[in-house]
Amino acid sequence: MYKNIETVLSHMTKFAPFEDSAGASHFPIYNTGTFDLKKQKGEKIYDYTRSDNPTREVLENLFAHVEGGKGCVCTHTGIASVALLFETVLKANSHILVEADCYGGTFRLLKVFKEKYNITVHFANFLDFEKLEEILKNNPIDLVLCESPTNPGLKIIDLEKVAKIVHKYESLFAVDNSLATFISQKPLDLGADFSLFSTTKYVSGHGAVVAGAIVAKTQELSEQIHYYANAHGRSQNPMDVYLISLGVPTLKVRMIEHQNSSLEIAKFLEEQSYITKVTHPGLKTHPQYELAKKQMKYIPGVFCADFRSLDLAEKFIENTKIFGEKCSFGSPDSRVEIPAKISHASFSKEELEAIGIAEGTVRFSIGLENVEDLIEDIKQAVI
Numbered sequence: 001m002y003k004n005i006e007t008v009l010s011h012m013t014k015f016a017p018f019e020d021s022a023g024a025s026h027f028p029i030y031n032t033g034t035f036d037l038k039k040q041k042g043e044k045i046y047d048y049t050r051s052d053n054p055t056r057e058v059l060e061n062l063f064a065h066v067e068g069g070k071g072c073v074c075t076h077t078g079i080a081s082v083a084l085l086f087e088t089v090l091k092a093n094s095h096i097l098v099e100a101d102c103y104g105g106t107f108r109l110l111k112v113f114k115e116k117y118n119i120t121v122h123f124a125n126f127l128d129f130e131k132l133e134e135i136l137k138n139n140p141i142d143l144v145l146c147e148s149p150t151n152p153g154l155k156i157i158d159l160e161k162v163a164k165i166v167h168k169y170e171s172l173f174a175v176d177n178s179l180a181t182f183i184s185q186k187p188l189d190l191g192a193d194f195s196l197f198s199t200t201k202y203v204s205g206h207g208a209v210v211a212g213a214i215v216a217k218t219q220e221l222s223e224q225i226h227y228y229a230n231a232h233g234r235s236q237n238p239m240d241v242y243l244i245s246l247g248v249p250t251l252k253v254r255m256i257e258h259q260n261s262s263l264e265i266a267k268f269l270e271e272q273s274y275i276t277k278v279t280h281p282g283l284k285t286h287p288q289y290e291l292a293k294k295q296m297k298y299i300p301g302v303f304c305a306d307f308r309s310l311d312l313a314e315k316f317i318e319n320t321k322i323f324g325e326k327c328s329f330g331s332p333d334s335r336v337e338i339p340a341k342i343s344h345a346s347f348s349k350e351e352l353e354a355i356g357i358a359e360g361t362v363r364f365s366i367g368l369e370n371v372e373d374l375i376e377d378i379k380q381a382v383i
């Protein structure tokens, strides 16, 4: 009966580790640091919230279920789930292979791991399977990581194909599912070993908290992420779990709205003379349009538009009234940003060019406002 994902997300109390005797519609917040060992009679014993907490367990059980994994850790930020992945899989002197078009924070974290633990980071274009295979064949790669769609380039990676190549060389494959989310795309079903995501974005959908999650495909990997989450103190606090959970049941309806409005705006921008290129995986002009349709149920509401110049892009952003100049995506309010200046400021000009981001590229995250209001705002902002 609780077969389809919308039904599951609307009844998340079913994932509570024990039944609430008051029959509360939403699960209780156990906002406590410790638990009394003498008072617990159940099979599972709680001692300290950093290790385990019944509130956090609801969301962890739910995310593991909808991603198709054996276990999940909810983390205090999205980047903490990336850090936890590295802490779990990498050792000093390990090699990691990462899609060159990755979130700026992940890029910065890779630099930290490289400098502090002598990790060798290989970057590649994951559309080039031959290159991927060559790197895997010639280096002892422990972990392969990509986003799909990528942020900010919005490339679509064929996750099933990449998983097959990665496993041929007995490496582990992790997918950052922040943009598509589990309502649209199931990396573990396509062969990944880990699916991780920033719940700050679409999953919570309100832009009110920062948080993340990582789901492991096997029991063994699940035990490992829990072990390292406890050791490094990566787990999310119960109040934030509660705030994230409030947005989860409406994920599907929001994703449909984000998809439809962003497509309408992307099509409008494609026709404007001040725009040289629009990159939206839902547009037929996108190079991986067919793969995007096959791999994702709904296309997220993030896209890039290249303005003729940086000057024009900056003036546009300054003049918009509804769009905020903000990083992040997946919130109810629409936002614009220049990746080269904000979210991907840690990339060099050459590194940005290699992933197709120009000086005048503006990343749009379309919210839940009326789409006609948004188009009016764009029209009045371009002078």
Ligand SMILES: Cc1ncc(COP(=O)(O)O)c(C=O)c1O
Residues within 6 Å of the ligand: 077, 078, 079, 080, 103, 105, 147, 151, 176, 178, 179, 197, 198, 199, 200, 201, 210, 211, 212, 328, 329
């Ligand atoms: C693809 C991707 N992964 C991870 C993160 C990090 O998430 P958080 O900001 O919640 O730490 C972000 C943030 O923008 C992101 O875009």
